[in-house]
Amino acid sequence: MRVVMFGYQTWGHRTLQALLESEHEVVMAVTHPKSDHVYEKIWDDSVADLAEKHGIPVLLRNRPDDAELLAKLGELAPDLIVANNWRTVLPPEIFDLPAHGTLNIHDSLLPAYAGFSPLIWALINGEREVGVTAHRMNAELDAGDVLLQRAVPVGARDTVTDLFNRTVDLITPVVHESLGLIASGRAEWIPQDRSRASFFHKRSLEDSRIDWSWPAESLERLIRAQSDPYPNAFTHHKGQRIRIVEAEVSEGCYGGTPGRIFIREGDGIVVVAGTEARNGRLRGLLVKRVRTEDGSELAATEYFRTMGGYLTSRP
Incomplete structure (x- = not known):
């Protein structure tokens, strides 16, 4: 499949690395410019640097709503968009453009902890496990049908740094398995139970x-x-x-x-x-x-x- 990647920071970097290691063709990466926000300077591996190192075209955007980006996506005709830690809303003319839509990789066990900083909020709230969800993007925040999830336990003395390291290591297998299911036609999309949804804001x-x-x-x-x-x-x-x-x-x-x-x-x-x-x-x-x-x-x-x-x- 031809894949476009939208992402930012280490989560996006790991996702792009997983795509580059797969059998699929990465035709473009879209990422945000560097930020001075205190939380966005943490885990700030550069998607742009990784893409450029591998000869992948890069577009820097704060918001994905300009004519140049839409035209470029139309020209590239991707089969799938894969997103991870994209910080602004993707419009339907983007997330519905590929034949297989947009696969979003989110670091919580959806439908709980949609939105921002899910690991931090989950630890504060005493959750016993955290994880990663691959789901199809739709017009609601982190609300689309789920393809697969992987979880890790939260220990009694774990810090959010421990949980970050465990969950970020799930990205590669989740991406590889998800794309394998989609490409082979074996993907089964399960609607989220929206009565269990919770949404959290960006931390400051x-x-x-x-x-x-x-x-x-x-x-x-x-x-x-x-x-x-x-x-x-x-x-x-x-x-x-x-x-x-x-x-x-x-x-x-x-x-x-x-x-x-x-x-x-x-x-x-x-x-x-x-x-x-x-x-x-x-x-x-x-x-x-x-x-x-x-x-x-x-x-x-x-x-x-x-x-x-x-x-x-x-x-």
Whole structure:
């Protein structure tokens, strides 16, 4: 089959690499220009560089709605478009243009976690597995019929970086198997159960701000979901921003006001957490390592020399 690829960052790069390793002909790659958005500078392997290295024509676009792109697609007459991490809406005159439509590769187990940053949101929400879905694109966001899915488990101490590495490794086998099914006429497209759909927005730095009214279990997952190289979860101490890079849920239950720097437990410092913390029946967040704004990383027991005072969402 003749294939055009739409994609961006490492997800798009892996998808293009998988296509190049397949028996199919890649006739063009369309990708976004480099971005200064904090999350789009992470996992930023270049689709354009890979395409150019292999002599594949490249078009850079923020939005796929210009006459030149449409004309080029018509001229190339692809049998299939494959998309992964394309950041703006593809119009029907593009996704329906090839005979086999457009295959979108999405890093969640659809219909859950459609949209943006699915791995981060899934980890925050305590999902037990994450994965990759290959589906046919339609006019709704990540809503088209599913061809296949592959899942990996989420471990109790996994970070979002761990989950990224596991799921990005699924891209090549998912792409190869999907194109094999489509080319051979064996593809079976299964409609999504839209009653189970959930949609998530693109993350920004504001979404890394710690809200001490969250229970400790949720905060611990937020911190794992903001592991390096992502912007770490942050809070403020005495007016200064600090990032929490390692934490656990405390062994003991601690009562009081959310955000209170309370007591040493083992090799960490307990911070009271949860809206109902006043009842004394909730676990606290056991902070183990912090990073200051100058980049210094310290054990929490070294940073918090005395107990008392509060960690706050804002200075």
